[in-house]
Amino acid sequence: MTITPEMINEAAGMFVFLTVELTILYLLISYAVGYVQTRLPPERIQNILSDQHGRGYIAAGFLGAITPFCSCSTIPFLKGLLRAQAGFGTMMVFLFASPLLNPIIIGLFAVTFGLQVTVFYFLMAMGVSVIGGITLEKLGFEQYVKPQSYEEPAPQSCGTGCGVKTKPVSVWKTIWLSTWSDFKTVIPYLMGGIAIGSIIYGFMPTELLADIASEDNPLAIPVAAVIGIPLYIRAEAVIPLSAALAAKGMGLGAVMALIIGSAGASLTEVILLKSIFKNQMIMAFLAVILSMAIGAGFLYSLIF
Template identity: 75%
Template sequence: MNITHQMIADTLQMFAFLAVELTLLFLLISYLVGVLQEYIPPSKIQSILSSKKGKGYIIAGFLGAITPFCSCSTIPFLKGLLRAKAGFGTMMVFLFASPLLNPIIIGLFAVTFGLQVTLFYFTVALGVSIIAGISLEKLGFEKYIKAQAYITPESAGCSASCNTKNPVSKWQKIWQSTWSDFKKVLPYLIGGIALGSLIYGFMPTEFVARVASENNPFAVPIAAVIGIPLYIRAEAVIPLSAALAAKGMGLGAVMALIIGSAGASLTEVILLKSIFKKQMILAFLAVILSMAIGAGYLYSYLF
């Protein structure tokens, strides 16, 4: 009974924490994107992220690597890029790379697992993100973006007297657009947080370690699949992985778990439903799963 009470407490605590954190992150980042769009013309963003050469994809990958976004807070930035009409392939590179290569994960990776493992992780995540972005663009997956994702929400309650010459009106307009976006994704956000919190509270780490031990030939794909439903913050994914490794999980499976959980949390997938059609969601999950499983097996083979 005490164990059940603790699981419930952990679930409720995680739900409250994520609800507050992700709400604040979404509103803050959405607002900052709106502010940036006031000062950076869409043509400038488009020119940076729509290069006809490989440079645009590489820049998008490194842009993702230097932004401290988790998988969910990448979504507002992605919406800003869509409305600025940036290139589809480069946007997808950013979407894949940003949560996997943010500075927090890379720093904790280096401290916990060493520079060699960190370099392997960084190279695989960046390389696969770029290849996936190029491939999805060549295959025409841009048609699976919902039309409303390109539309900037109209500001409610702003009369004809509002104009951009008044700084207060300008900031209010950005906030109204941000709040309109937030209300649209709120049901997806709450649903994803609730499911992720239940899994977090009721799935013991001992179970994960047992099904993904080195003796299990399917440990890597199991770890990758387990990772996706979990919403694990950047600050927690590395310590959790280190604890699982100490309990017997193979490092290849640990690599797969990190990529699966950081790259495609359940919450992010639910949020992406407000932007992507089903075909694009499936393609996104296929890329993350392939990256997680491939990296896990490759690491086990090389090291």
Template identity: 70%
Template sequence: MSQSTLTAVQETLSMFTFLAVELTLLFLIISYGVGLLQAYVSPARIQAILSSRNGRGYVISAMLGAITPFCSCSTIPFLKGLLRARAGFGPMMVFLFSSPLLNPIIIGLFAVTFGLKVTLVYFVIALGVSIFAGFALEKLGFERFVEPAAYEAPAPSAGCGASLSAEIKPNSHWGRVWKSTWKDFKTVLPYLLVGILIGSMIYGFLPTDLITKYAGNDNLLAIPISAVIGIPLYIRAEAVIPLSAALAAKGMSLGAVMALIIGSAGASLTEVILLRSIFKLPMIAAFLFVILSMAMIAGFFYAFTPLGS
């Protein structure tokens, strides 16, 4: 085995271990927290706050996404909680799009690494496209592509669904919510592991030089190529910004860098696989279309407008 292959294998195993531990902990913690939140906040209250009947629900969902430090995968358990609480479909989609892209970590790193002007372009486009896409998907009736089981708690008699009853004392929720959380986790675990494995292999074996070769300043297709590459190349926000800065230093255009960041942070392969347990294929396709469109809009806007130059 050559040294380069050995290094790639080591990076793959290291990334798989890191992501498996991190995402497992995040999924369990967030799912449990959402379950407890549902025990104390009624579905009617969540429906009122995140209603799609007025524009406020869309804006609140976008702001909620902006203040939650979730990556693309850890957004899923929160989304499941919103589905079970019957929140508005459009606002839920806004949260799904905006949460991994506008979280405080990625915005802070963006500002430090690329400056405030680039960060402003990124923030405005990600926020605007998230809200528009959520509204459009609601009006186009994409709610029909949600799997019916996604609205149901995994253990109605001793889980989140039962904990919503006001007749049960709050202190009795803790154990029941944990049982529901663990059953939920076992359901998504195969999806999670497959996504992590594929993403880790791509991370370990995909050469950096290959990315810069096809996404350099001289390539007119650099931005769409970067957007597509970013999806299977699952990297957390804490890593994708420094990596993108290194790629820019090697000659990658900043428009392509922005597309890569949105593709990677907004729609990782692991997230897409997890979403398959919630959505039917047309909704998965719509989700990917929105993220790829957002990535290309941001990339081309930055590359070809005075604000981005």
């Protein structure tokens, strides 16, 4: 493959764009979560996401569905749930559902595939998210959450001014200091994921994806689901990407598997999750997303 200036420009442009966008999103969402935590006691969050009679799992799924987050910006919200001691299973349902069922994705699916396919997609994503959360909780995967994920960021050192009376810090500043301290711990993961995702975005041609996942390839759907993981496909890019790949010969089932794999578990998100989860939990998370993507792709091909 010949590297062209256009590829370099696309990769560099995507890196700058994602760095700015995800940094702003992370800080804004972390700050908003910090504010909510000051107004909403942990006990209230625990009650909302209680797993009593399974209602907490459904509530977590719909909480994810009404939050317009991409996969990466779900992470600070997840950290807030961890620190509020919400149920592990319900948190996982939220983690699976949030990037897949946000209003932007659903709206674009309705425009691209029609209402019938959108309902199918919603039920598939919601169902697998709930089942995945329950299953991981029952199998005891909570042990693979890093202990520091439950802790509040360390307070800022008072330096040489210790012992000197100072004005009380406002709630807003306290939230910001906590947000910034938390953000500094994920910067290496964030930058690493953005760099890798941008390189793949700039240098992997759509023709290659279409050839690998064409309708003539019996492994097209699982291959498309796996390919989707290292890509970072924004919700706004779903329509043109789907149209371009379908026009180049990719089956619609494979297109759906690619979208679910990418939206549900982008490489950037997986790298960020390493700041929260141990490797066993990362592998389980990927297994659920891949199962959802492959299952939805095959079922879509059979029904539609």
